[in-house]
Amino acid sequence: NAGVTQTPKFQVLKTGQSMTLQCAQDMNHNSMYWYRQDPGMGLRLIYYSASEGTTDKGEVPNGYNVSRLNKREFSLRLESAAPSQTSVYFCASSEAPRGFTEAFFGQGTRLTVV
Amino acid sequence: TQLLKQSPQFLSIQEGENLTVYCNSSSVFSSLQWYRQEPGEGPVLLVTVVTGGEVKKLKRLTFQFGDARKDSSLHITAAQTGDTGLYLCAGPSGTYKYIFGTGTRLKVLA
Numbered sequence: 001n002a003g004v005t006q007t008p009k010f011q012v013l014k015t016g017q018s019m020t021l022q023c024a025q026d027m028n029h030n031s032m033y034w035y036r037q038d039p040g041m042g043l044r045l046i047y048y049s050a051s052e053g054t055t056d057k058g059e060v061p062n063g064y065n066v067s068r069l070n071k072r073e074f075s076l077r078l079e080s081a082a083p084s085q086t087s088v089y090f091c092a093s094s095e096a097p098r099g100f101t102e103a104f105f106g107q108g109t110r111l112t113v114v
Numbered sequence: 115t116q117l118l119k120q121s122p123q124f125l126s127i128q129e130g131e132n133l134t135v136y137c138n139s140s141s142v143f144s145s146l147q148w149y150r151q152e153p154g155e156g157p158v159l160l161v162t163v164v165t166g167g168e169v170k171k172l173k174r175l176t177f178q179f180g181d182a183r184k185d186s187s188l189h190i191t192a193a194q195t196g197d198t199g200l201y202l203c204a205g206p207s208g209t210y211k212y213i214f215g216t217g218t219r220l221k222v223l224a
Binding site (some may be wrong): 004009033040042045048063096103 | 157
């Protein structure tokens with residue numbers, strides 16, 4: 001059971017470089033999410049996608065773009081990385097809007113911007 | 115804006131001790147979830163509480179949802195080193211979104 005798969009697991013970028021974080025889920029979930037996790041701040045929602053073809057901003061969207069490529073895949077792009085974007089990034093999926101169901105998470109991407 | 119505040123932020127205890135961590139909000143939630151996150155992994159759901167006053171048990175872990183549905187607690191009896199991790203509460207925000215608390219980082223020492 002793969003669940004939610006994120007790549008890469010680790011990445012170091014120089015300020016101003018761009019990169020795309022990939023996420024795929026095999027649970028046929030409609031909803032997918034990108035979170036960032038920083039010490040003492042829990043998980044903060046960057047963007048989410050309620051269904052294929054739709055995306056919406058979360059709590060901290062500035063500096064990021066997303067693409068819901070199909071039902072399985074949801075990517076997060078940093079166009080011009082900044083040190084403030086150093087964080088651990090998690091992709092998640094759920095059965096929403098079918099109730100407040102379990103969110104399934106990937107293993108995370110640890111990103112350092114120098 | 116709905117917020118979930120967890121306390122304590124950090125907790126270090128000896129194996130065999132009991133502990134309680136809290137999740138509080140000024141807003142009413144229809145339900146709350148608790149997740150545990152181990153180092154290098156994503157959070158994993160432990161339980162969902164849906165009724166005010168509800169108590170759920172998962173082996174040595176006891177979860178309670180406040181009567182007013184604004185708070186929840188997690189009590190661990192006779193903690194073990196395997197309980198070490200980050201504990202996060204989460205609540206629904208609208209139809210699709212999840213709000214996560216600030217987290218309690220627990221370390222159980224052998």
